[in-house]
Amino acid sequence: MDQSxxxxxxxxxxxxxxxxxxxxxISRIVLDxxxxxxxxxxxxxxxxxxxxxxxxxxxxxxxxxxxxxxSDS
Numbered sequence: 001m002d003q004s005x006x007x008x009x010x011x012x013x014x015x016x017x018x019x020x021x022x023x024x025x026i027s028r029i030v031l032d033x034x035x036x037x038x039x040x041x042x043x044x045x046x047x048x049x050x051x052x053x054x055x056x057x058x059x060x061x062x063x064x065x066x067x068x069x070x071s072d073s
Contacts, residue, residue: 001057
């Protein structure tokens, strides 16, 4: 993975987490709270998991175990 791919994944992960909040808020207007939480949960878990992966990957890059390549184009 190069640096531009890493940044794209980070933006996608933050977008998924923000989308989960929007899904919960909009669905709470129409549905009850439990259903809104059930609709939000998969997005929140995927976004958080992707952010956790990126955090571990950046930490391993900082330590020098698993490098994120420079995008020299």
